[in-house]
Amino acid sequence: MKSRKNAEDFEDIHGIKNNRRNQEIYNRFKQKKKGKKFRENIDGVISKYKKITPEEASCFRKFKQFPLSSATINGLNEAGFTEPTDIQRQSIFLSLIGNDVVGAAKTGSGKTIALLVPVLESLWRNKWTREDGLGALIITPTRELACQIFQVLNQIGKNHDFSAGVLIGGTDIEYERDRLGHVNIVVATPGRLLQHLDENESFRCHMLQILVVDEADRILDMGFKDQLNAIVENLPKERQTLLFSATQTRNVKDLARVCAKDPVFVSVHEHSDNVTPDNLQQSYFVCEEEEKVNILWSYLVNHKRKKTIIFVTCCKQARFLTEALCSMRPGLSLMGLWGTMNQTKRVEVFESFDKNTAGAALIATDVASRGLDFRKVDYVLQLDCPTTVDDYIHRVGRTARMNKKGEAVLVLTPSQEEPFLKRLAEKNIEVSKIHVDTQKLVDIRIKLSSTLSEHLECKEFAQKAIIAYARAIHTMRLRDVFDVQKIDFQALSLSYGLAVAPRIRFLRKHGINVNDRSNGNAKKSLKKEDDEDDSETETHLTPNKDAAAAFNVDDDDDVIRVARKNVFNVDPNEELKEEELKPASKKKNTVLPKEKAVKKLIKRGALLSAKKIIFDDEGNPIEDTSAVQKFDINEAAERLEKARQEDKKHHREILKTIRREKKRKQHASKEEDDTMDLGGDVSQEDEGSVDLSWLPDPDKPKDVENSDDNDNEPPKKKIKKPKKQSILNAEEQALALLGMG
Numbered sequence: 015m016k017s018r019k020n021a022e023d024f025e026d027i028h029g030i031k032n033n034r035r036n037q038e039i040y041n042r043f044k045q046k047k048k049g050k051k052f053r054e055n056i057d058g059v060i061s062k063y064k065k066i067t068p069e070e071a072s073c074f075r076k077f078k079q080f081p082l083s084s085a086t087i088n089g090l091n092e093a094g095f096t097e098p099t100d101i102q103r104q105s106i107f108l109s110l111i112g113n114d115v116v117g118a119a120k121t122g123s124g125k126t127i128a129l130l131v132p133v134l135e136s137l138w139r140n141k142w143t144r145e146d147g148l149g150a151l152i153i154t155p156t157r158e159l160a161c162q163i164f165q166v167l168n169q170i171g172k173n174h175d176f177s178a179g180v181l182i183g184g185t186d187i188e189y190e191r192d193r194l195g196h197v198n199i200v201v202a203t204p205g206r207l208l209q210h211l212d213e214n215e216s217f218r219c220h221m222l223q224i225l226v227v228d229e230a231d232r233i234l235d236m237g238f239k240d241q242l243n244a245i246v247e248n249l250p251k252e253r254q255t256l257l258f259s260a261t262q263t264r265n266v267k268d269l270a271r272v273c274a275k276d277p278v279f280v281s282v283h284e285h286s287d288n289v290t291p292d293n294l295q296q297s298y299f300v301c302e303e304e305e306k307v308n309i310l311w312s313y314l315v316n317h318k319r320k321k322t323i324i325f326v327t328c329c330k331q332a333r334f335l336t337e338a339l340c341s342m343r344p345g346l347s348l349m350g351l352w353g354t355m356n357q358t359k360r361v362e363v364f365e366s367f368d369k370n371t372a373g374a375a376l377i378a379t380d381v382a383s384r385g386l387d388f389r390k391v392d393y394v395l396q397l398d399c400p401t402t403v404d405d406y407i408h409r410v411g412r413t414a415r416m417n418k419k420g421e422a423v424l425v426l427t428p429s430q431e432e433p434f435l436k437r438l439a440e441k442n443i444e445v446s447k448i449h450v451d452t453q454k455l456v457d458i459r460i461k462l463s464s465t466l467s468e469h470l471e472c473k474e475f476a477q478k479a480i481i482a483y484a485r486a487i488h489t490m491r492l493r494d495v496f497d498v499q500k501i502d503f504q505a506l507s508l509s510y511g512l513a514v515a516p517r518i519r520f521l522r523k524h525g526i527n528v529n530d531r532s533n534g535n536a537k538k539s540l541k542k543e544d545d546e547d548d549s550e551t552e553t554h555l556t557p558n559k560d561a562a563a564a565f566n567v568d569d570d571d572d573v574i575r576v577a578r579k580n581v582f583n584v585d586p587n588e589e590l591k592e593e594e595l596k597p598a599s600k601k602k603n604t605v606l607p608k609e610k611a612v613k614k615l616i617k618r619g620a621l622l623s624a625k626k627i628i629f630d631d632e633g634n635p636i637e638d639t640s641a642v643q644k645f646d647i648n649e650a651a652e653r654l655e656k657a658r659q660e661d662k663k664h665h666r667e668i669l670k671t672i673r674r675e676k677k678r679k680q681h682a683s684k685e686e687d688d689t690m691d692l693g694g695d696v697s698q699e700d701e702g703s704v705d706l707s708w709l710p711d712p713d714k715p716k717d718v719e720n721s722d723d724n725d726n727e728p729p730k731k732k733i734k735k736p737k738k739q740s741i742l743n744a745e746e747q748a749l750a751l752l753g754m755g
C-alpha cells in the first residue's frame with residue numbers, strides 16, 4: 015500500500031470519504047444512533063442471542079439466519095457472501111454471545127470473515143462512534159495480510175459508520191500518529207503497533223472491546239511472542255479475545271492461556287482426513303539443487319498462461335531469481351515478493367499479482383505463504399523445501415481456496431525426499447511422485463552467465479543469494495531434511511550463472527566442509543576463494559575451463575560471447591599472498607591507491623593484458639588473438655619515470671626564472687632609492703656604504719619562499735609557488751595510458 019493510500023485509508027470510514035457529503039451521512043448515522051429505533055434494533059438482535067443455541071447456529075445455511083445487524087448482513091450480501099463456511103458457521107455465534115474463541119480451520123476456509131463479523135457487531139452493539147476511539151484491534155503477522163484484512167473490512171463493513179486504519183511498518187508514522195486518536199478499528203502488525211503504544215500518547219486502548227489475533231501461530235513462529243505479550247499488557251483486562259490460525263499448535267494454546275479467558279476452542283477440520291484443501295492435487299519430484307534454476311525457467315516458459323506462486327527459502331534468492339529471470343524475458347509477467355522489499359513496492363507487487371488473470375508468476379519467500387488470498391492461483395511450486403510441515407500446509411493453501419481446484423508441486427533434493435515425506439505422512443498429507451526428465455530441461459546457465467556479466471548488480475545478487483541460502487539451510491531446525499554439507503556450492507553457483515562459488519565464510523567458522531560431490535571443484539574452489547579473498551563475495555572472475563565446458567549453448571541462443579578480463583594477467587594467488595599476512599580487519603577496507611598499485615606491479619614485472627575469449631557453438635573457448643591488447647608494464651613505468659624527470663626539470667626552470675625576475679626588480683628599486691637619496695637627507699650610516707644585506711642570496715633558492723621571515727626586507731609582492739600539478743598530470747597521463755586513470 016502506498017503511503018499516500020495508507021494516509022487516505024485513515025480518512026475512509028468504510029468507503030465514506032471525509033468530504034461534505036460524507037459528513038452529512040456521518041451526521042445521519044449519529045442521529046440514528048441516538049434514535050429510539052436504533053436502540054430497538056440493537057435490543058431486538060441481542061434478544062435473539064438468547065433464543066438460539068450454538069448447535070443451532072452451526073447448522074445455519076445463510077448469513078441472514080444469524081442474529082446480525084442489517085448493516086453487516088447487507089455488507090456481506092453486497093460483497094457476495096450469502097452462505098457461511100464451516101468455520102464461520104461454528105465460530106461466529108459463539109463470538110457474538112461474548113465468548114473468547116480460539117479458532118482453527120484449513121487455509122482458504124474463510125477465517126477472515128469469521129473474525130471480522132464479531133468485530134463489527136461488537137462495536138455496533140455498543141453504539142460506538144468515532145469519538146469513542148479505539149474499540150477493536152486486529153493483530154496479524156504480515157503487512158500484506160493486514161492490508162488484505164483491511165480490504166475485507168471495508169467491503170463487509172461499508173454500511174457501518176466506524177473509522178478504520180492499518181498500522182504497518184514502512185509507512186509514515188507521523189501521519190498515523192496524528193490520526194490514530196479517532197480510529198475505531200485498527201488492523202496492525204505487532205512491531206508497528208508496539209511502537210505506537212510506546213511513543214504515541216494519542217493512541218489509547220483503555221476502551222478496547224475486542225482483540226483479534228489472526229494467524230496466531232505464525233505470529234509466534236516469527237518470534238513476535240514478546241511483542242505480543244507487551245501489547246496484551248497494555249490492553250484492558252475486560253475485553254473479548256479471538257485467536258485464529260490454520261493449525262491449533264501448542265504455542266497457540268499457550269497464547270490462549272495468556273490472553274483469553276475460558277476460551278472456547280473451535281477446530282473445524284480437526285477430524286478431517288486432509289489438513290490441506292480437498293480439491294488440491296499434490297505432487298513432488300526429486301532433483302539436484304543445481305537443477306532447480308533450469309527447472310524454474312522451463313516451468314515458466316511452459317506455463318505462460320497460468321498463475322503460479324514459486325516459493326524459495328530466502329529473500330536474496332527471491333530477489334536474484336526475479337531480477338535475473340526478468341531480464342531474460344520469460345514471456346509472462348514475473349514478479350517477486352520478499353520481506354526486505356520496500357513497502358510501496360511490496361504493495362504494488364501484491365496488487366498487481368492479485369489482479370493478474372492473463373498468466374503470471376510470483377517468486378516469493380514465506381512472507382506470501384500465510385493468509386494471503388490471491389485470486390485464482392493455479393499452481394504453487396515449492397522450489398525449495400519448506401522449513402516445516404506447517405509451512406508446507408500454508409504454502410499449498412495459496413491455491414485451491416474455497417473449494418476451487420489447484421495444484422501444488424514440491425521440489426526435493428535426493429537427501430530430503432525420505433525425511434520430509436515421512437513428516438508429511440505423519441500429518442496425513444499424501445503427495446504423489448512425478449518424474450521430470452532433466453535432460454529435456456532448457457539449460458540456461460550460459461544465458462544467465464551472460465546476463466550476469468551485463469548486469470553486474472545481478473551478479474552480486476547471485477553471490478549473496480548463495481551465501482544467504484547456505485546460511486538459511488545451516489540454521490534450519492529439521493536437521494535430517496536440511497544438510498548444508500550435501501550441497502555442491504560450485505555446481506549451484508554455476509547454475510546461478512556464476513563462474514565460481516562465492517566465499518561462504520560462516521561455514522568455515524563452523525568447521526563445515528562443503529560438499530565435493532560432482533568433480534571435486536566445490537571444495538577446492540571454495541577453499542581457494544577463502545584463501546584469496548577476504549570479502550564476503552567473489553571479486554575475481556578468473557577464467558574457469560570447467561565452467562566454460564559445463565555451459566551448453568541453448569538451441570534458442572545466438573552465438574554467445576563471454577568476454578572476461580584478467581586485467582593484470584597476474585596470478586591472483588601470488589598477488590594476495592602478501593595481503594594474507596595482514597590482519598583481516600585491516601585488509602577489508604584497504605583500497606590501494608592507483609599509483610601504489612602500479613608501483614607494486616612494476617616491482618613484480620607484470621605484463622598487462624586484456625584477453626577476449628569467444629565461445630563457439632559447442633561452448634569451446636576460442637582465443638581471439640586479434641583482439642588481444644598487450645601492455646608491457648615495465649615499458650610503461652619507464653615512460654612514467656621519463657615524464658617525471660621532464661616535469662622536475664621544467665619545475666626547476668620555473669623557479670630559476672622567478673628568482674631572476676625578483677633580483678631584477680630589487681636592483682631596479684635600489685637604483686631608484688639611490689637617485690632619491692642623492693637629492694634628500696642622507697644619514698651618516700648611509701654615507702659611506704650601501705646596505706645590501708636584505709638582498710636574497712642567489713645561491714639559496716629556498717629564500718624565495720622563506721623571505722617573509724626577514725624583517726629587514728622591504729615589502730614585496732608575494733610570489734606564487736608553482737603548483738605541483740604538472741607532476742601529477744604526468745602521473746595521471748601515465749596511469750591513463752595504463753587504463754587506470
Ligand SMILES: Nc1ncnc2c1ncn2[C@@H]1O[C@H](COP(=O)(O)OP(=O)(O)OP(=O)(O)O)[C@@H](O)[C@H]1O
Pocket residue numbers: 094095096097098099102119120121122123124125126127259260384385386387411415416
Ligand atoms: N462465506 C463465504 N462465501 C464465499 N466465499 C467466501 C466466504 N468466506 C470467505 N470466502 C472467500 O474465501 C477465500 C478465503 O478466505 P480467507 O482468506 O478468509 O481464508 P482463510 O481461512 O483466512 O485462509 P488462510 O488460512 O490462508 O488465511 C476468500 O477469497 C474469501 O473471499
